[in-house]
Amino acid sequence: MDQRIMDEDLASVLRPVETANGLPNRHYLDSDWFETEKERVFFDNWAAIGFAKDVPENGDARPLTFLGQPLVIIRGRDGRLRVFQNICRHRGMILIRQAGPIRGAIRCPYHSWCYDLDGALKATPHVGGPDHNTHAAIDRDALGLIEVRSHVWRDVVFVNVSGDAPPFEQAHAKVIERWRDFDGPLHHAGADSGFALEVATNWKLAVENYCESYHLPWVHPGLNSYSRLEDHYHIEEPGLFSGQGTLVYRQLKGEDGETFADTPDLDQRWDTSAEYIALYPNVLLGVHRDHSFAIVLEPVDVDRTIEHIEIYYHTPESAGPQRAALREKNTALWKTVFEEDIFVVEGMQQGRNAIRFDGGRFSPAMDGPTHLFHQWVATQLAR
Amino acid sequence: MTDAAPSVMLAELDRAILAAHADRDGVRLARLYGEAAARLEAGGDIQAACFFRTQAYIFALEQGAPEAAAHAAALKRHGRL
Numbered sequence: 001m002d003q004r005i006m007d008e009d010l011a012s013v014l015r016p017v018e019t020a021n022g023l024p025n026r027h028y029l030d031s032d033w034f035e036t037e038k039e040r041v042f043f044d045n046w047a048a049i050g051f052a053k054d055v056p057e058n059g060d061a062r063p064l065t066f067l068g069q070p071l072v073i074i075r076g077r078d079g080r081l082r083v084f085q086n087i088c089r090h091r092g093m094i095l096i097r098q099a100g101p102i103r104g105a106i107r108c109p110y111h112s113w114c115y116d117l118d119g120a121l122k123a124t125p126h127v128g129g130p131d132h133n134t135h136a137a138i139d140r141d142a143l144g145l146i147e148v149r150s151h152v153w154r155d156v157v158f159v160n161v162s163g164d165a166p167p168f169e170q171a172h173a174k175v176i177e178r179w180r181d182f183d184g185p186l187h188h189a190g191a192d193s194g195f196a197l198e199v200a201t202n203w204k205l206a207v208e209n210y211c212e213s214y215h216l217p218w219v220h221p222g223l224n225s226y227s228r229l230e231d232h233y234h235i236e237e238p239g240l241f242s243g244q245g246t247l248v249y250r251q252l253k254g255e256d257g258e259t260f261a262d263t264p265d266l267d268q269r270w271d272t273s274a275e276y277i278a279l280y281p282n283v284l285l286g287v288h289r290d291h292s293f294a295i296v297l298e299p300v301d302v303d304r305t306i307e308h309i310e311i312y313y314h315t316p317e318s319a320g321p322q323r324a325a326l327r328e329k330n331t332a333l334w335k336t337v338f339e340e341d342i343f344v345v346e347g348m349q350q351g352r353n354a355i356r357f358d359g360g361r362f363s364p365a366m367d368g369p370t371h372l373f374h375q376w377v378a379t380q381l382a383r
Numbered sequence: 384m385t386d387a388a389p390s391v392m393l394a395e396l397d398r399a400i401l402a403a404h405a406d407r408d409g410v411r412l413a414r415l416y417g418e419a420a421a422r423l424e425a426g427g428d429i430q431a432a433c434f435f436r437t438q439a440y441i442f443a444l445e446q447g448a449p450e451a452a453a454h455a456a457a458l459k460r461h462g463r464l
C-alpha cells in the first residue's frame with residue numbers, strides 16, 4: 001500500500017469529530033484495503049469468529065473460514081474450547097470439512113496423520129516407509145496442530161491470529177467491567193434464537209450504523225412510541241468500543257402477560273436500561289435485564305458481510321419450552337429491527353462509488369460513537 | 384486347507400475392505416483391516432501383517448475404538464511404532 005495514499009486517507013479521519021471526515025471510499029471498495037484490514041484490523045486484534053454454543057459437547061468440532069484462514073473450533077475431551085488452523089502439519093491438507101462430533105482422533109483424509117483434540121500429533125502411518133510408522137526426522141511433539149489464541153466471552157469465540165495482542169481480559173477489561181452485572185450463565189434455546197443476514201455491504205458500515213441512535217426515528221419508527229431519541233445516550237470508549245444505551249427498555253410480554261425472567265441479582269438500574277455496544281472490530285452486543293444478543297460480523301468480501309445473530313436468555317426457564325412462543329416473538333422482533341437496517345447499510349455501500357464523496361462528516365452531537373470507530377480503524381491501519 | 388484357501392479368504396476380505404471404504408465406514412474398516420492383519424500374522428507374513436495392522440490402528444484411533452491400544456502394542460512389538 002502506497003504510504004502517501006495511506007497518509008492522505010487517514011489524516012482527515014484522525015481529526016476531532018467536529019472536522020473529521022469518514023474513511024474514504026476506497027476503504028469500502030478496494031480489495032487492497034480489504035487485504036490490509038485482514039492483518040491490521042482483524043488478525044492483530046481480538047476478532048470474533050463464532051459462538052461457543054456451536055460446539056456444545058466435548059468432542060465437537062466446527063470448521064470455518066475466517067478471512068481466508070481455514071480454522072476449526074474444537075471442544076476437547078477436557079471441555080476446553082480451542083481454535084486451531086484446520087490443516088495437517090504434513091502437507092497442509094484441510095482436516096475437517098463438516099461440523100460434528102469427533103469420536104476418536106482427527107484423521108487427515110490424505111495420509112491419515114492423526115491428531116488428538118488438544119492438537120497433539122498421535123500417529124504418522126507409514127511415514128518411515130510401508131508399515132513403518134515413525135521416522136527420526138519426524139518429531140511428533142513438534143508437529144501438533146497450530147493453535148490460534150482464542151477466548152470466549154459472552155459465548156462469542158474471539159481469536160487473535162497474530163498471537164501478540166494483550167490477553168483478552170486485559171485488552172477488554174473496560175467492557176468486561178461495564179457489563180459485570182451480566183456475567184452469569186447465558187442460555188441459548190436453539191433454532192428459535194438465531195438467524196443470519198447476508199448483506200451487500202462492507203463490514204464497517206454495519207458497525208457504524210449499529211453504533212448510533214441518530215437513525216432510530218427514521219429507520220426504526222416502531223421505537224418512537226416508547227424509546228425516543230432523547231432517551232438514548234452515547235457509549236464512547238476510544239480505542240475499544242462505542243455504542244448507545246437506552247433509558248426506557250420495556251420487557252416483551254406474551255399473550256398472558258408473561259415475560260422472560262430477569263438476570264438474577266441484577267441492579268435495579270437495569271430495570272429500564274439496555275445497552276448496545278460495538279466491540280471493535282466485529283462484534284455487536286446488546287444487553288437487557290432479561291436477555292442479550294451477540295452479532296458476529298463475518299467479512300466475506302469488501303462488499304459482502306454475513307451478520308450472525310444469536311439471542312441468549314439469562315435463566316434456564318426462559319430458554320425452556322414454556323417460553324418458546326415468547327422467544328419466537330422476540331426473535332422475530334429483533335429480526336425486523338436488523339432487517340430494517342439493511343437498506344441503509346447497502347445504500348451507504350452503493351454510495352461509496354460516488355467519486356466526489358469525501359467520506360462524509362459527523363454530527364458532533366449525534367455521531368461521536370461512529371466517529372470513534374472510524375478513528376480506531378484509522379489508527380490500526382496507520383500503525 | 385489348500386494353498387488356495389488363504390488367498391481366497393484374503394480376496395474376500397479385500398472386497399469387504401473396499402466396500403467399507405466406499406461406505407466410509409470407519410468401524411468396519413478398523414475391524415476388517417484388523418482381521419487381515421491377524422490372518423497374515425498367523426501365516427507368518429509379518430511385513431504385510433504390520434501394513435494392515437497400521438491401517439487397522441489408524442481407523443480404530445479415528446473411531447475412538449478400544450482396540451487401537453492393542454494394535455499399537457502389536458506394532459510396537461514388531462518395531463513398527
